[in-house]
Each structure stands twice: as structure tokens, then as C-alpha cells.
Amino acid sequence: MSAAIQVDGLTKRYNSHLAVDDVSFEVRVGEVLGFLGPNGAGKTTTQRMLTGVLKPTGGRALVLGRDIVSDPVGAKERMGVVPEVANPYMEMTASQNMAFAGELYGLPGARIRARSQELLREFNLWERRDDIAKRYSKGMKQRLILAMSLIHEPRVLFLDEPTASLDVESRRMIHGRVRELSGRGAAVFYTTHNIEEANVLCDRVAIIRDGKLVALDTPEALKSTFAMSQSVVVSFSRPVEAAELGALDGVTHVEKHGDKLHLFTAAPGALIERLAGYAQQEHVEIVSINTPGPSLEEVFVSLSSDTSRSGGPR
Ligand SMILES: Nc1ncnc2c1ncn2[C@@H]1O[C@H](COP(=O)(O)OP(=O)(O)O)[C@@H](O)[C@H]1O
Numbered sequence: 001m002s003a004a005i006q007v008d009g010l011t012k013r014y015n016s017h018l019a020v021d022d023v024s025f026e027v028r029v030g031e032v033l034g035f036l037g038p039n040g041a042g043k044t045t046t047q048r049m050l051t052g053v054l055k056p057t058g059g060r061a062l063v064l065g066r067d068i069v070s071d072p073v074g075a076k077e078r079m080g081v082v083p084e085v086a087n088p089y090m091e092m093t094a095s096q097n098m099a100f101a102g103e104l105y106g107l108p109g110a111r112i113r114a115r116s117q118e119l120l121r122e123f124n125l126w127e128r129r130d131d132i133a134k135r136y137s138k139g140m141k142q143r144l145i146l147a148m149s150l151i152h153e154p155r156v157l158f159l160d161e162p163t164a165s166l167d168v169e170s171r172r173m174i175h176g177r178v179r180e181l182s183g184r185g186a187a188v189f190y191t192t193h194n195i196e197e198a199n200v201l202c203d204r205v206a207i208i209r210d211g212k213l214v215a216l217d218t219p220e221a222l223k224s225t226f227a228m229s230q231s232v233v234v235s236f237s238r239p240v241e242a243a244e245l246g247a248l249d250g251v252t253h254v255e256k257h258g259d260k261l262h263l264f265t266a267a268p269g270a271l272i273e274r275l276a277g278y279a280q281q282e283h284v285e286i287v288s289i290n291t292p293g294p295s296l297e298e299v300f301v302s303l304s305s306d307t308s309r310s311g312g313p314r
């Protein structure tokens with residue numbers, strides 16, 4: 001099966017500034033691809049080119065085999081898009097907004113009504129369907145935007161930071177729907193600057209920095225490739241000096257985060273035993289202890305600070 005989205009050497013130049021620099025990747029059928037990068041990295045510019053809003057300076061992109069530049073209508077037919085800045089029509093109700101979206105895709109009235117009901121229920125908006133969007137919370141508006149983008153059952157979905165500054169409930173609902181859609185075979189291009197979101201939601205993560213793709217792999221593979229340090233996180237029943245723990249064998253350095261102490265070490269197993277000995281000797285109880293794996297954040301930081309790493313995506 002060929003890729004749902006195929007991107008080759010995509011480039012966008014604004015005057016002298018290369019906003020997107022020779023980016024290539026694919027999004028497979030049934031995959032959520034995270035497109036992760038800090039502000040200004042080129043995420044929105046990429047999505048705008050892939051959805052036919054912005055003309056590339058170079059390279060090309062196929063969506064379900066259709067070239068986004070030479071066959072924009074064909075490419076757009078089966079895609080759903082949530083742009084970076086999107087709003088429903090504020091004076092219209094959720095039902096009217098859904099009907100409007102359905103008509104844009106030329107769906108018959110009965111189909112629009114059936115899909116609207118299904119989607120508004122799934123996004124927990126059904127009870128409020130006859131309220132104008134102006135009265136909705138930010139999260140409800142964003143859920144409505146996502147529902148509208150799904151009215152025609154797209155097989156490819158583009159989302160530009162869809163959960164940025166949303167409430168927990170809305171974020172969870174959006175994540176749940178994205179997982180379900182990919183489970184049913186949709187390909188999802190998911191833009192985010194939130195590392196943890198990329199970690200928990202995406203099958204693979206592309207990291208973009210200054211317009212360049214600097215890594216592309218599963219979250220687990222990225223972590224094992226890039227993160228070297230291991231740590232033990234411990235909290236005690238009473239405050240303990242960080243310096244005392246720093247003096248334990250095998251601890252390279254200590255960080256204090258709230259009531260937890262992060263002890264960095266090459267050998268977490270041996271350190272846990274030493275901590276148990278320490279607690280017994282000092283008559284202090286260990287309240288919690290765990291050994292988090294390397295985090296995607298560490299990968300991200302190491303990639304962002306290492307300008308010599310220019311080998312491109314793996
Ligand atoms: N219309 C534009 N004209 C000139 N520069 C732009 C324009 N849009 C974006 N840029 C620049 O391109 C770079 C990438 O922007 P953008 O794609 O919006 O990044 P992101 O979505 O990752 O935050 C930034 O340096 C931004 O300032």
C-alpha cells in the first residue's frame with residue numbers, strides 16, 4: 001500500500017528566508033504522524049502547503065496519490081483540515097455550521113443530518129446543537145471545528161496544533177477521536193509543539209527545526225537513540241538535603257523538583273538499593289520511588305542544542 005501522504009523535497013521560501021527547507025517524509029495509512037517543533041519551526045507553513053493553501057517554492061506532495069499543486073481538487077476531496085487559526089461561524093448554531101460544512105463537500109441533506117448527529121454526539125455537543133457558536137467555550141468551538149472537518153469522512157486529516165491551550169476534557173476528546181480515526185485507517189498529520197502530546201498520541205514523530213527535518217522515528221526509538229541519561233526519582237517523608245544524596249555512589253547530579261529529587265545515574269538498579277540503605281540509616285521513609293525512562297523532551301533538547309547534527313531524518 002502506498003503512503004497516504006507522500007512529501008518529497010518540499011520547500012517554502014519567503015523572500016530570503018527558508019521557512020521550510022527540503023522536507024521529505026510520508027504518512028502511512030492508519031498512522032498518526034506527529035510534526036513536532038518549536039514556534040517558528042515551519043509547521044504551519046508545511047501544513048498550508050500540504051492542504052493547498054500555499055504554493056510550494058519547490059518539491060511536491062501527493063495526498064492519496066493526487067498532486068496537491070496539479071490536482072488540488074482531487075487531493076482536497078478526501079482530506080479534513082483543522083488550520084492553526086479556525087473559527088466556526090459565530091452567529092450560526094452547531095447544526096447550521098455542520099450543514100454548511102457538509103454542503104461545501106456537496107453531501108446530500110440526509111447524509112449531512114446523519115453525520116451531524118453522529119459527530120455532535122461524539123464531541124459532546126449534541127445537547128447544545130441549537131445554540132449559536134458565539135456562546136461556546138473555546139474547547140467547544142474547537143471540537144465543533146474538528147467535527148466539521150470530519151463531516152465527509154476524510155481518509156487523511158491535517159491538524160495544526162488542535163489542542164493548543166484547550167481544557168483537559170476537550171484535549172482528551174480530540175486525542176480519543178484521532179486515535180479512533182487512525183484505528184479505522186485514516187492517516188493523520190498532527191502538528192504540535194507539545195512534546196508529551198507527541199509522545200502519547202503519535203505512531204511516529206518528525207522533529208522540525210528551522211525549517212529542516214532533523215529526526216523521524218517512533219517515540220520509543222527516538223528516546224533510545226538520543227537519550228543517554230537515566231534517573232531515579234525519589235521522595236521522602238521529610239525533607240532531605242539534595243547534597244547528601246548527591247554524595248551517594250554513582251550519582252552524577254541531583255535536581256530538586258517540588259518534593260521529588262531526581263538523581264541522575266548510569267546504574268539506576270544499584271542506586272535504588274543504596275537509597276533503601278540510606279533511608280534505613282537516616283530513619284526516613286521513602287514515600288515514592290521510580291525510574292522514568294529517558295523522555296522525548298531530552299531528545300528534543302539534545303536535538304535543539306546540537307547544531308552539528310545535520311544528518312537529516314533516519
Ligand atoms: N507569510 C509569511 N511571510 C514571511 N514569513 C513568514 C510567513 N509565514 C511564516 N513566516 C515565517 O516562517 C517561519 C515558519 O513559520 P510557521 O510555519 O508559522 O512556524 P510554526 O507553525 O512552526 O510556528 C517563521 O520564521 C515565520 O516567521
Ligand SMILES: [Mg+2]
Nearest residue numbers: 043044045084
Ligand atoms: Mg504554527
